[in-house]
Amino acid sequence: MSTPPIYLDHQATTPLAKGVLEAMLPFLISEHGNPSSSHIYGRTAARAIRAARGQVRDLVGAKSELEIVFTSGATEANHLAIVGVALAARPTGGHIVTTVIEHKSVLAACQRLVDHHGYSLTRVGVDGYGRVDPAEVAAALTANTVLVSVMHSNNEIGTLQRLAAIAEITAPRGIALHTDAAQSADCGLLDVAELRVDLASLSAHKLHGPKGIGALYIRAGTRITAQQTGGGQERGLRAGTPNVPAIVGFGSAAHLITSDAIPPPTRIRALRDRLQDHLLTSIPGTTVNGHPIRRLPGNLSLTLPGIEATDLLNRLTGIAASTGSACNTGSGEPSHVLTAIGLTRDQARATLRLSIGRTTTRADIDHAADLITRTTHALTPDPTSAA
Numbered sequence: 001m002s003t004p005p006i007y008l009d010h011q012a013t014t015p016l017a018k019g020v021l022e023a024m025l026p027f028l029i030s031e032h033g034n035p036s037s038s039h040i041y042g043r044t045a046a047r048a049i050r051a052a053r054g055q056v057r058d059l060v061g062a063k064s065e066l067e068i069v070f071t072s073g074a075t076e077a078n079h080l081a082i083v084g085v086a087l088a089a090r091p092t093g094g095h096i097v098t099t100v101i102e103h104k105s106v107l108a109a110c111q112r113l114v115d116h117h118g119y120s121l122t123r124v125g126v127d128g129y130g131r132v133d134p135a136e137v138a139a140a141l142t143a144n145t146v147l148v149s150v151m152h153s154n155n156e157i158g159t160l161q162r163l164a165a166i167a168e169i170t171a172p173r174g175i176a177l178h179t180d181a182a183q184s185a186d187c188g189l190l191d192v193a194e195l196r197v198d199l200a201s202l203s204a205h206k207l208h209g210p211k212g213i214g215a216l217y218i219r220a221g222t223r224i225t226a227q228q229t230g231g232g233q234e235r236g237l238r239a240g241t242p243n244v245p246a247i248v249g250f251g252s253a254a255h256l257i258t259s260d261a262i263p264p265p266t267r268i269r270a271l272r273d274r275l276q277d278h279l280l281t282s283i284p285g286t287t288v289n290g291h292p293i294r295r296l297p298g299n300l301s302l303t304l305p306g307i308e309a310t311d312l313l314n315r316l317t318g319i320a321a322s323t324g325s326a327c328n329t330g331s332g333e334p335s336h337v338l339t340a341i342g343l344t345r346d347q348a349r350a351t352l353r354l355s356i357g358r359t360t361t362r363a364d365i366d367h368a369a370d371l372i373t374r375t376t377h378a379l380t381p382d383p384t385s386a387a
Contacts, residue, residue, distance in 0.1 A: 005320045006364045006371075010298055010357030011155055011183060012322055016249075017208040023252035024210065027245040035242055036233070045244045052251025059254035060181075060200060060217050061191040069234045070247055073214035074182035075105040077201035080216055080227050080237065081178045082109040082149055085199065086119060088223040089146035089176070093118045097140045098149045099132050100125055100340045101156075103180050106149055120144075129291040130159035130341050138169045145173075151180040152190065152200075156324045156337040156353055157290030158299025160189070167196030176222060182206050182214075186357070187265045187297055188257060198222045204246070208358065209253030213246035264358050269297035271365050272356050276300055278369040283376050289341065289351065298356035303343065306380040309352045315375050319368050322353050 007015070027048065033041025035049055053065040062068060071077045086096055098110050100123045113119035122140040126132055132150055141148075148170050153160050163179055170177045178199040184190040186207035192200055200217040204210055218224060218237075230239030280286050285305035304312070309323040324335040334348035343351070352372075356365070 005318050006368050008319055008321045008354045008356060008368060011353065011355035013205045013211065014186065014208045014357055015359055016210060017253060017256055019256060020209055020249045020252045024245045024249040027248050035244060048244060048248050049242055052247045055251035055254040056215050058258050059185055061193050062217055064220060067218055067220055069216045069218060069237050070242060071214045071216055071238055072212055074180060074201045074203035077214050077216035078105045078180055079109045081199040081201060082106065082147065083113060084224040084227055085147050085176045085222065086113050087117065088225040094146045095120045095142050095144040096147045097122045097124060097137060097145060099123060101130055101154055101337045102151055103155055106180050126340055128342050130154055130157045131291060132161055134162055134165040134169060137166050141173065145175050147176045147178060149178040153183040153296050154337060155183050156335060157301045158296035159291045160294040163195040163197055171196065183296060186257065192217055204250035204253055207253050207257060210246045210249040213243055213250045265297040268356050271360055271362065272298055272300050275354065275365045275369055279372060282373040289338065300354040301351060303347050303351045304376055307350050307376060309350055312352065312375060312379060316371060318371050323351060324353050
């Protein structure tokens, strides 16, 4: 039996935790009730959803379970937040602000407001580390601005944004502040009170939960218009029979993070730094993308000189990694995040994203470092060694 590849793509998705699966199983097999039903099966399902909502509340530091609305994932949560808040504040027209390095689901939701509802859109740039200057956000605001959307942590280069500083600008003006925080919750970095955001999007499969379930934190008092209407579920903001097993799994995954006796980000960061140091030493000319300190602990975005990252990955059969966001796979175009921080198209195509998680071991790191080094050298032979 062959050894499975070393998994270094935790920012694309994380392995389902065993405890999460165990929590879900009863609701996949025997506890099959509709939570809207009044009988015992329905009441059991409803209690399970309430418990999970409380666990997600604790994960993000929300004040109330009522501030958590379950969705199908972060993409739907982003759409609900951006379109829902904009239309509630100003049904037609108005102005929204975002950044040039947002996830495609955020950019698409913003563009929908432009194309179908007459909104204007400003995309604020970033520096070479991928950081947004709060002063540039302030300069972009107008009397018609109703929403600012800035991701907390970037899904390609890992850079963390200064959301609390941006909130100091938006809050006094009554402008809602949304963040795509899909990458942050697994690291224990997301505290909505500390960041002072009004809305935050989450996805369970980024924190060892199941795929197909997410949530939107909505600060109490934030005006928002439902985008999926029907049966009135989720306080009327997201109609449809709830996916009870997935919601239970999301809650269980959230609880695994909040109940950790020793927060794992310290261990993950140490493994990331070990891999980074090895590759920078063994592959001359390699550079790291993203902020050197204010970044996700498990993220490592590397530009390797003289290679095509897709060619490298095709040869690295012993490693599962990516060139960037999973949502960009197959597009043929260089990453908009990497070009936004100043990389050329060739440099962007030479960039590899390695993302380390809770299941990564030191042995994984050392073996991966050796494989990447040997394969890179094979693709870029020393010209002085030619016969």
